[in-house]
Amino acid sequence: MSVSAPALPTSVPCVIVEGMKPLPPVKPMSLARHGIDRDHLSRGQDGDLRELWASGASPVFEHRGSLLVAAGGLFSTEPGMVPGKQTEIYLGRDADGNRYIGVSLDDAGRSELDTALSTSRARDATDLLTAPGEGIDSSEPVWLPLRQLAESLDDVQVSLACEIVGLGNWHRAHQFSPRTGRATHPTLGGWVRTDPDNGSEHFPRTDPAVIVLIINTDDEGIERVLLGNNAAWEADRYSLLAGFVEPGETLERAVIREVYEEAHVEVENPRYLGSQPWPFPCSLMLGFSAEAPSLEFAADEAELATLTWFTRDELRAAIEHGKVRAPGLVSIAGQLLYSWLDNI
Template identity: 35%
Template structure:
């Protein structure tokens, strides 16, 4: 059961499915599982899934599923679970991408785990067509979790680490303490969120936090404290959340990624969220969890 005491981003990852990785290379088991009446299949067309009801997704039987890459998601007490990865043209008008499936992620934590797995792998297959070593075409193996070229070079799924941080200044826990939120140039003006960026090669997570904050808003950061993490297959990120203590407070936005950045006390944040002057990220994101953990409770509105 979901617990209201858990940060919101953890509510969709607290019940991960058994991925049954040891069965992926057992072609006999995989073929037999595909023929079982209890097996269920999630069709992913490009990066879209067919909804069922207000908060569900449609699971098909193998014989009602289209052709495509078969991806073993795992084995359960109720039968094997697969995804079939097909082209975007197979999606119907009502099919949804991961953002459109947020209600389903909150409604069933096990289903959320399957969805994150399936859509993350679908994004990897869409983006990975040729061998990075020889340029040859790639074919799936290991129940869709590896790709191999004719030369035998193997390609494995990748996840890009990204830091996401709530920067704070002032005496912790006081009415004067403030947090820093920014509006990205790709977003509508009311949409504000925590800062974020990808980790570069040879860089520690703490240094990535400090670099990204300095680059985007010109603020210097000292202490960095780990908060938590969240898979974010849009298309292939692992979001690593942090609180970061500012050692300077003057804002100079880069104007390339950040259009505007502002400091908010808790009272100011509650007021602008309530009035709709700013909108905070969706309820399932680790960004929302960071903001509400600092604020000390739930805040209204989202985008």
């Protein structure tokens, strides 16, 4: 049965409802840090990166969303060790002028590189991560997934990692032209795929999605946040409500529609708070707060197992006693939630 969202005013003011405490600026998010000049003028017109390799560019290796790392962060090699017939993408240069080429490996390419490096650690070696921000506890190269690795990388490395993971996902999923079904090949330094028969070009895509900090303020000024447990998650895992922006839709409209579809809550005054790339596989998460005038809700059982309102004290206690597993700080959901939780 379809659900109609409440009508959206022609003009949507981004203001804070009286009684709701203004949120402090969102802290820099792990995947939103910036340290690379993408240097688009150096990409060239085709997929041949030999001149960039000859200039001393360093490879950044990716395989199905995991990155080759060691103590110090991203692990690089001499260009001569890069396996052949892999997808190569010019990622840009850092402030010192060092250039980087992303190498998205297929299974055969990863096996070849692992053999060349004499590494048997071809796995997601998350046990080698130290505390967030303190680095990687391995002197030998290992493969680690980006979302678990991000807080251990510096600004330059996390910029490179987001680029190569997002572009690697895109290249794997778009090897054939949606117009003709023919195989395409990388051009423009790996940033375009071109049909060699008719010359049509296909570009990387980013899917915008809104994620919403839903707040209710009662008559005594006590705030509550609405968190949901996805039907596919463990019972103690909670997060903010989120959903993709649909064609022909504003971001504010998407906030109101998504919250109503998932929770039957009619929120007001959506306010933009910040954004973060989420290349799993190709999202851009756009963070909002919104005010819920009442505590009434009805969860969409196809998507949500449960919905719960929490005061700050209730949520802190639930997290402390292991009853609620909140989103990690690598995600914008965690950043928005803890920003509210600490805003006393």
